[in-house]
Amino acid sequence: xxxxxxxxxxxxxxxxxxxxxxxxxxxxxxxxxxxxxxxxxxxxxxxxxxxxxxxxxxxxxxxxxxxxxxxxxxxxxxxxxxxxxxxxxxxxxxxxxxxxxxxxxxxxxxxxxxxxxxxxxxxxxxxxxxxxxxxxxxxxxxxxxxxxxxxxxxxxxxxxxxxxxxxxxxxxxxxxxxxxxxxxxxxxxxxxxxxxxxxxxxxxxxxxxxxxxxxxxxxxxxxxxxxxxxxxxxxxxxxxxxxxxxxxxxxxxxxxxxxxxxxxxxxxxxxxxxxxxxx
Amino acid sequence: xxxxxxxxxxxxxxxxxxxxxxxxxxxxxxxxxxxxxxxxxxxxxxxxxxxxxxxxxxxxxxxxxxxxxxxxxxxxxxxxxxxxxxxxxxxxxxxxxxxxxxxxxxxxxxxxxxxxxxxxxxxxxxxxxxxxxxxxxxxxxxxxxxxxxxxxxxxxxxxxxxxxxxxxxxxxxxxxx
Numbered sequence: 188x189x190x191x192x193x194x195x196x197x198x199x200x201x202x203x204x205x206x207x208x209x210x211x212x213x214x215x216x217x218x219x220x221x222x223x224x225x226x227x228x229x230x231x232x233x234x235x236x237x238x239x240x241x242x243x244x245x246x247x248x249x250x251x252x253x254x255x256x257x258x259x260x261x262x263x264x265x266x267x268x269x270x271x272x273x274x275x276x277x278x279x280x281x282x283x284x285x286x287x288x289x290x291x292x293x294x295x296x297x298x299x300x301x302x303x304x305x306x307x308x309x310x311x312x313x314x315x316x317x318x319x320x321x322x323x324x325x326x327x328x329x330x331x332x333x334x335x336x337x338x339x340x341x342x343x344x345x346x347x348x349x350x351x352x353x354x355x356x357x358x359x360x361x362x363x364x365x366x367x368x369x370x371x372x373x374x375x376x377x378x379x380x381x382x383x384x385x386x387x388x389x390x391x392x393x394x395x396x397x398x399x400x401x402x403x404x405x406x407x408x409x410x411x412x413x414x415x416x417x418x419x420x421x422x423x424x425x426x427x428x429x430x431x432x433x434x435x436x437x438x439x440x441x442x443x444x445x446x447x448x449x450x451x452x453x454x455x456x457x458x459x460x461x462x463x464x465x466x
Numbered sequence: 467x468x469x470x471x472x473x474x475x476x477x478x479x480x481x482x483x484x485x486x487x488x489x490x491x492x493x494x495x496x497x498x499x500x501x502x503x504x505x506x507x508x509x510x511x512x513x514x515x516x517x518x519x520x521x522x523x524x525x526x527x528x529x530x531x532x533x534x535x536x537x538x539x540x541x542x543x544x545x546x547x548x549x550x551x552x553x554x555x556x557x558x559x560x561x562x563x564x565x566x567x568x569x570x571x572x573x574x575x576x577x578x579x580x581x582x583x584x585x586x587x588x589x590x591x592x593x594x595x596x597x598x599x600x601x602x603x604x605x606x607x608x609x610x611x612x613x614x615x616x617x618x619x620x621x622x623x624x625x626x627x628x629x630x631x632x633x634x635x636x637x638x639x640x641x642x643x
Contacts, residue, residue, distance in 0.1 A: 201607050201608075201611055202592070202607055205585075205592065205607060205610055205611070206592070208614075209585055209586075209589075209591075209592075211591055211592070233618070236618050237614045237618070240582075240586060240614060240617055240618065240621070241585075241586040243567055243621075244486065244567065244571075244582075244583065244586045244587050245586070245587060247486075247565075247567050247568075248482050248485060248486045248489075248587060251478070251481060251482040251485050251486075252478045252479060252481070252482045253478070254478075254481075256477060256478065256481070257499060259499065259503055260477050260481065260499060260502055260503055260506065261474065261477075262470045262473055262474050262477075262506060262510070
């Protein structure tokens with residue numbers, strides 16, 4: 188295609204110049220173009236400027252691809268949680284007309300669901316070592332209303348979380364494959380146990396919820412380690428306000444609305460409170 | 467589950483494109499995530515999505531169409547922010563701040579921005595990009611040329627100088643077929 192009269196000299200086609208800029212030519216043609224462009228300063232300058240544009244654009248947005256995905260964009264998390272998890276980022280009014288956005292009835296449930304989603308994410312991240320989410324939506328997350336065990340008092344601590352989560356699941360189904368663990372007592376850290384639910388992902392995970400006097404919430408996710416026994420992250424993930432670790436054949440994820448230092452302290456207390464077998 | 471896995475794998479890249487497409491817009495990062503979420507929701511309904519390459523093309527085409535729909539809906543109810551009015555624009559919370567590139571990108575016509583970013587950011591070849599935009603390859607190259615010339619002009623302008631109509635029209639008029 189001749190571009191005579193256009194922005195280029197007549198020596199090159201528009202397609203060739205773009206292909207050259209984008210590195211889409213065969214190596215031999217690429218070299219030939221580079222050689223020919225040297226005798227056409229205007230075209231050479233233009234293609235150089237366009238290459239710089241490409242580099243600038245890629246450099247500017249390169250970090251986006253490496254960012255942790257918000258839960259709202261993880262398809263393994265069911266729709267209800269995807270919506271809740273993005274509550275902190277209000278939908279642009281322009282988009283809201285075409286996007287469904289179911290809501291939780293109460294702030295308490297909303298907070299819990301957010302923690303549930305993040306904890307599930309962290310459990311998964313701990314098991315796979317990657318940000319890829321659970322392959323199957325957790326049944327508890329898909330239920331029309333979150334399985335709650337609100338009103339539970341601290342006196343319940345000591346019951347097995349497995350049994351409680353099973354009772355909390357829709358239809359009181361006993362969740363299978365949940366790790367057996369006694370509900371940890373975090374009163375020394377200022378947190379009271381408020382409920383549990385089962386996340387029937389692969390592997391299934393127990394999710395335990397706690398709250399302190401100032402209504403700050405934390406959630407603990409516990410799953411049996413995968414058969415492959417992949418190593419889990421053992422250090423806090425700063426952007427998530429979460430801590431994951433792997434011990435006694437289980438993966439633990441602790442997340443919450445509190446600051447990272449306090450979360451680390453609770454994680455340390457939790458680790459020391461677990462028995463030798465991790466129960 | 468294969469579709470979900472493919473979509474999950476493509477999400478970071480799609481998000482990057484959406485972020486670039488909407489950079490410089492008020493609430494760009496959040497809006498971009500909303501757009502990606504809407505795209506993924508649509509994509510879950512894809513049937514016979516074909517090869518991975520076909521799915522990729524369809525996914526980007528869906529995102530671009532949704533963005534156009536949103537902008538078209540917004541233009542009926544509220545004035546669209548002009549590129550030369552960056553005041554009041556909130557700082558993007560993450561890596562990309564609405565700097566000169568964001569402002570320059572926003573000054574491009576939407577169809578030019580779509581075309582340029584498909585190639586420059588997402589490395590699509592021209593045929594794939596034309597398929598995504600549902601236009602001929604020749605029409606795509608025309609858009610790409612316009613976009614690159616306009617961006618070149620914008621990036622050359624002095625900092626703080628608002629892109630003016632003269633520049634934009636000039637870059638359009640230079641392209642004589």
